[in-house]
Amino acid sequence: MAQWCHIPSEWSSLRMAFLAMSALVIVVLLATVGTACQPSESKKVVTFGQYADEGKAVFTQNCAKCHGDQGQGGVGPAIMGTSATLQKFDTAQGLNAFITVAMPMDAPGTLSPQDYQRVLGYLMVQNGFAVRDTPFNAEKLQDYQLKR
Numbered sequence: 001m002a003q004w005c006h007i008p009s010e011w012s013s014l015r016m017a018f019l020a021m022s023a024l025v026i027v028v029l030l031a032t033v034g035t036a037c038q039p040s041e042s043k044k045v046v047t048f049g050q051y052a053d054e055g056k057a058v059f060t061q062n063c064a065k066c067h068g069d070q071g072q073g074g075v076g077p078a079i080m081g082t083s084a085t086l087q088k089f090d091t092a093q094g095l096n097a098f099i100t101v102a103m104p105m106d107a108p109g110t111l112s113p114q115d116y117q118r119v120l121g122y123l124m125v126q127n128g129f130a131v132r133d134t135p136f137n138a139e140k141l142q143d144y145q146l147k148r
């Protein structure tokens with residue numbers, strides 16, 4: 001009788017090995033899922049170049065009718081090119097403060113915060129104030145000087 005109830009030792013170690021393998025597989029799966037989800041949207045580094053590219057469309061749609069397709073000026077003053085004088089705003093923060101409150105002149109403050117940042121990036125690159133590879137940090141706008 002006792003014979004039947006006895007679990008052979010090699011059987012139980014097989015079971016242990018199986019459990020250990022399953023645990024390992026679960027750990028590996030969790031780790032994989034963990035890393036796959038890590039680079040979240042908010043952590044992605046945005047560069048001036050990327051915002052400049054996206055900001056071009058924002059500019060064309062909301063600013064070009066007064067400032068010209070190339071920002072050369074029209075009803076409004078030149079904001080790109082040799083006759084633009086955006087240096088007077090000193091930093092990206094100064095320029096941003098102006099455009100977010102005063103522009104577009106016929107509908108001030110109506111763009112989304114992100115569209116203002118995109119058009120800011122476009123103005124910065126087009127005016128030679130920022131190089132494309134520079135990371136765009138929206139919390140550090142005061143650090144970007146408007147100097148060529």
Ligand code: HEC
Pocket residue numbers: 059062063064065066067075076077078079084085086098099103104105106111119
């Ligand atoms: C309806 C016409 C109009 C539209 C649309 C418009 N602007 Fe202007 N903008 C003006 C005028 C006029 C001025 C000059 C205002 C002043 O000097 O007080 C100006 C001034 C500016 C200046 C300051 C330039 C300087 O040298 O003083 C910037 C920068 C600017 N606009 C950016 C923008 C941006 C960016 C957009 C689009 C989001 C935009 N504007 C849309 C008419 C417009």
